[in-house]
Amino acid sequence: MDRVKNHIDAFNQAVTTGDWTTFATRFAEDARMTFIGVPAGPYVGRVAITEAYQTNPPTDTISLLDSPSDEQARFEWSSGGTGTMNLTWTPTNHLATLTITITFG
Secondary structure (H helix, E strand, O other), X not given: OHHHHHHHHHXXXXXXXXXXXXXXXXXXXXXXXXXXXXXXXXXXXXXXXXXXXXXXXXXXXEEEEEEEEOOEEEEEEOOOOEEEEEEEEOOOOOEEEEEEEEEOO
């Protein structure tokens, strides 16, 4: 659960600062990021993930609603709407996979 909170904190910092390169270091070199509910991705590899965030950066921060484990979370966008994250981690605590399902309110 700390890993999920740390990930959300890092995401919100990147939204605020625009520093997606630093944020992307949280992902493994061969990570996969997939979105459900929005026409984006999937993105494979840290370079592709970084480029996706830099090309089309999110403008909303998110708040953690619930995280029953380090592999699942429910969140809320600052402008409304919710979503879920399914995460897997490498032994070195990098994100191996991130699947984000977006629900618009």
